[in-house]
Amino acid sequence: MRKAAATAAGSGKQRFQFQGGIQFYKSRGQHILKNPLVVQSIVQKAGLKSTDIVLEIGPGTGNLTVKLLEVAKKVIAVELDPRMVLELQRRVQGTPQANHLQIIQGDVLKTELPYFDVCVANIPYQISSPLTFKLLSHRPLFRAAVIMFQKEFAMRLVAKPADPLYCRLSVNTQLLARVDHLLKVGKNNFRPPPKVDSSVVRIEPRNPLPPVSFKEWDGLVRLCFNRKNKTLGSIFRQKNVVQLVERNRKAVMANEDGMDVDDDGSKCQTKEMLLEILEKGKYLDKRSSKLTQDDFLTLLASFNKAGVHFSS
Incomplete structure (x- = not known):
């Protein structure tokens, strides 16, 4: 061989x-x-x-x-x-x-x-x-x-x-x-x-495969492992992460409604929402390097339920 x-x-x-x-x-x-x-x-x-x-x-x-x-x-x-x-x-x-x-x-x-x-x-x-x-x-x-x-x-x-x-x-x-x-x-x-x-x-x-979008999954995991030893709270406070989530949110809303979404200064609201989701799931102080598959699945489901997406 x-x-x-x-x-x-x-x-x-x-x-x-x-x-x-x-x-x-x-x-x-x-x-x-x-x-x-x-x-x-x-x-x-x-x-x-x-x-x-x-x-x-x-x-x-x-x-x-x-x-x-x-x-x-x-x-x-x-x-x-x-x-x-x-x-x-x-x-x-x-x-x-x-x-x-x-x-x-x-x-x-x-x-x-x-x-x-x-x-x-x-x-x-x-x-x-x-x-x-x-x-x-x-x-x-x-x-x-x-x-x-x-x-x-x-x-x-x-x-x-x-x-x-x-x-x-x-x-x-x-x-x-x-x-x-x-x-x-x-x-x-x-x-x-x-x-x-x-x-x-x-x-x-795995058969059947987990019922998640791999693009969404990989988008979340990529963000988390860019700084895998930092807390998730620290990661999702970063300006570039908030901007990415905001762009994806607007793109999804535009596709669903068929119209552009105005920039109404909602970046601050997006940041607060991200941190609220993390706090509610008790992930704010956790690090990616110690999260299990179930943790990531739960986290992605919580974000998606709130309209947060990681691939547009």
């Missing part, structure tokens, strides 16, 4: 000669997972069924792919590098597995993904966040994704309130999915070794 490139990188940089004459590029995140025990552990932890269609991102030369094909009904591999596509085709050519492998050559972030039951991926670090949310927006919902990330990114995904790594990424991901840490993978398990260690995470989309 190899970290596949999401975008083309400059040729000639950080090359590494590998078997078969194929050159790998650290600058593209290309690393071979050389430990077969780790590969087997990932397959086991994916919990595959014989009827499953598996989406593999960045198959590389196919170390993981062939193991997935032994268990799953079908593997759909998305690979950007045409050299890897040819190597993977050669590896399964003439075997019964060849009929169960579909290869899509392209950038996974720009590719319309087909139906799949489980995703298994060892991805380049630079696409971790956009790929995670692309998968979570995929429909129909898949059962699970087992993905290897840079260790710190993985720890942010699973972080809980009061954890130093708890952040907007943690809150947004955990709104949409259950996230569990499965396995630490040291950098020496790769050839060539990356600069940092990795971790394998299991992501299970």
Whole structure:
């Protein structure tokens, strides 16, 4: 299994000669997972069924792919590098597995993904966040994704309130999915070794999803985590926050009434309203870094009920 490139990188940089004459590029995140025990552990932890269609991102030369094909009904591999596509085709050519492998050559972030039951991926670090949310927006919902990330990114995904790594990424991901840490993978398990260690995470989309607008949710969470260690009272007293809420309020009212809303000096009233909502919910002196998912859901519902929105 190899970290596949999401975008083309400059040729000639950080090359590494590998078997078969194929050159790998650290600058593209290309690393071979050389430990077969780790590969087997990932397959086991994916919990595959014989009827499953598996989406593999960045198959590389196919170390993981062939193991997935032994268990799953079908593997759909998305690979950007045409050299890897040819190597993977050669590896399964003439075997019964060849009929169960579909290869899509392209950038996974720009590719319309087909139906799949489980995703298994060892991805380049630079696409971790956009790929995670692309998968979570995929429909129909898949059962699970087992993905290897840079260790710190993985720890942010699973972080809980009061954890130093708890952040907007943690809150947004955990709104949409259950996230569990499965396995630490040291950098020496790769050839060539990356600069940092990795971790394998299991992501299970929530079904049904919470009945909230993700844009509204993310708008609130973004504001809160801009200054995550300040009190919410301090955050919502800021002039730019009050102005944002006021603009959104006017935009919503204009859309509903079909007319412009005059600026009647209501910014002061908006500020008072925000602080009143926080005080009523006993959130005035609380900090974002210690709020739970339920806290954010309650807070968003209270704001929306009062006509306060975070995306116009």
